[in-house]
Structure formats: structure tokens, C-alpha cells
Amino acid sequence: xxxxxxxxKCDVCGNIIEVVNASDGELVCCGEPMTLQTxxxxxxxxxxxxxxIEKRAEGCYKVTVGSTLHPMKDEHYIQWIELIADGVSYTQxxxxxxxxxxxxxxxxxxxxxxxxxxxxxVHGHWKNSL
Ligand SMILES: [Fe+2]
Numbered sequence: 001x002x003x004x005x006x007x008x009k010c011d012v013c014g015n016i017i018e019v020v021n022a023s024d025g026e027l028v029c030c031g032e033p034m035t036l037q038t039x040x041x042x043x044x045x046x047x048x049x050x051x052x053i054e055k056r057a058e059g060c061y062k063v064t065v066g067s068t069l070h071p072m073k074d075e076h077y078i079q080w081i082e083l084i085a086d087g088v089s090y091t092q093x094x095x096x097x098x099x100x101x102x103x104x105x106x107x108x109x110x111x112x113x114x115x116x117x118x119x120x121x122v123h124g125h126w127k128n129s130l
Contacts, residue, residue, distance in 0.1 A: 002027055005089060007117075007125055008034035016079075016119070018089075039117055039127035047071075049126040051081065051116035059085075059109040063116040065100040070120065072096050079119045085111040 002008070002019045009016045010029035017027070017034070027034040043049055048066030056062050065078050072078065074096045081102040082091045092102035100118075114130040 005084065007037040007119070009037055010034050037119070037125040039125045041127060047123070049118065049120055049123055051118050051126060051128045053083075053114065053116045053128060053130050055130070056103065057105075059107070059111070060103065060105040061085075061114065061116070062101065062103045063118070065118045065120075065126075070100045072098055072100055076122045077120070079121050082117045084113075084115045084117070086113055 001024055002022050004019055004022045006019045007016060008027050012030035012032055015029050041050060043066065047070065048068050049070060050066050052064045052067055054062045061083055063081050063083060065081065070078055077096045078094050078100040080091055080093045082089055083104040085106040085108045088106065088108065090104045090106060094100065115127055117125065117127040119125050
């Protein structure tokens with residue numbers, strides 16, 4: 001059963017969705033169940049994906065992918081960076097050639113939970129929390 005803010009991918013056509021209203025139904029695309037994109041939290045290779053979160057000001061955060069900048073080439077890049085502050089989601093979509101960096105100023109000046117997630121078109125979904 002899908003949960004709010006989970007990300008699913010169609011392994012046939014490549015559609016990717018984020019759940020904004022969870023219900024009991026199964027998510028299906030191209031006649032097949034969609035695959036949950038579980039967030040990874042630790043890199044085992046030299047390439048770095050775990051988002052680095054820096055608090056810049058009250059309610060404002062800079063997110064960088066990763067501890068060394070991830071490539072942003074046509075065939076391999078970060079598709080989006082998302083910040084979730086106290087359950088409110090903010091997303092910056094990226095394209096090849098962009099820096100794998102996003103800055104967010106949230107409405108929550110004293111958020112108790114801050115999580116950053118990013119999606120690499122080759123290596124999938126990653127997250128980190130403050
Ligand atoms: Fe990657």
C-alpha cells in the first residue's frame with residue numbers, strides 16, 4: 001500500500017511518480033506494478049550521492065549532492081532535489097549542466113524534522129536528515 005511522499009518508478013517506460021494522496025490501490029503503469037524507489041543513505045562507491053544539508057538561515061537550507069559534486073552529464077545526472085521540513089515538501093528539478101545544488105527557504109522557521117532527498121537517473125533515490 002503506497003504511503004505519502006513515496007516515489008515509484010515504472011520499470012517498463014520509466015515514468016516516476018511521488019505519492020501525494022495515499023490510498024489502498026496498487027500503483028500500476030504499462031500493465032505492471034510500479035517499483036518503490038527506496039532511499040539509500042550510505043555510499044559504498046567513490047561516487048557520492050548522499051545529500052549534504054547546510055542550514056543557511058532561519059528556515060533556509062542549502063542541499064548539495066554529494067560530499068563531492070555528483071556528475072551532471074546528459075547520460076548521468078541528478079533529476080531533482082527535494083527538501084521535506086516538518087512534512088512540507090519543496091522540490092527543485094535539475095537538468096544536465098546544472099549544479100547538483102538547491103536552496104530552499106521554508107515556511108517552518110523552527111522545523112523539528114528536515115530531510116533532503118535526491119534522485120539520480122542511474123543510481124536511484126537517496127536521502128539524508130539533519
Ligand atoms: Fe549517480
